[in-house]
Amino acid sequence: MAKRIEGVTEKLLECAKEEFLANGYENTSLRIIAEKAGYTKGVIYIRYPDKESLYRALVEPVADGLCNYLKNALEGFKALPGEVQKANERSYADEGFQKFFGYIYENFDIFKILLMSGETKVYQEFLHRLVEIDTDCTTKFIEQTNNDAFSSGRLTPELAHILSYAFYSGLFEIVIHNMPQERASEHIGKLRKFYNTGWKTIFEGDEAEQVNGERGSVS
Incomplete structure (x- = not known):
């Protein structure tokens, strides 16, 4: 050889x-x-036997890196006792997301190729992995904190998947629109705030809905 x-x-x-x-x-x-x-x-x-193999060799290490970061971060969170998760969920998420966001901008060109090259199969595989990791953590969080989101019907596995898919699809719009990092950070902050309010309603039920309604009437 x-x-x-x-x-x-x-x-x-x-x-x-x-x-x-x-x-x-x-x-x-x-x-x-x-x-x-x-x-x-x-x-x-x-x-490389064909163009797809070369393409995968270029984008998959970066895509795998983001998936592995998310998986490791969420595995660490899932390992915490339920009460600790409830008390630290927001600060843990904020810190982890900044690293997640930073990784995207460190590898911006590769993510742009992944999202905009017209090769959709690899991107869909990547997005499916992110959503699977994310929804698994959501399910474990609900179980470990004895939350009634599933048992009450406020959340279903299908809805959890839809919400996660919509979030990550929206997040990657910053790459599609070639946003400068500072501007993207502002938009993603608002996107996360929007989703956090929705998740609060799902996790806390009628009480959160009533509070959100009162806030809405004041504004």
């Missing part, structure tokens, strides 16, 4: 990033990527 030359894969991925970012998935040519990297198209096929 021929020995692979060091640095070739990195150069191919660098050129692939430029092409996917500029042209989208469908209009990106493996031949042009190879030429820009200074190699033949065959060099790509030694490493």
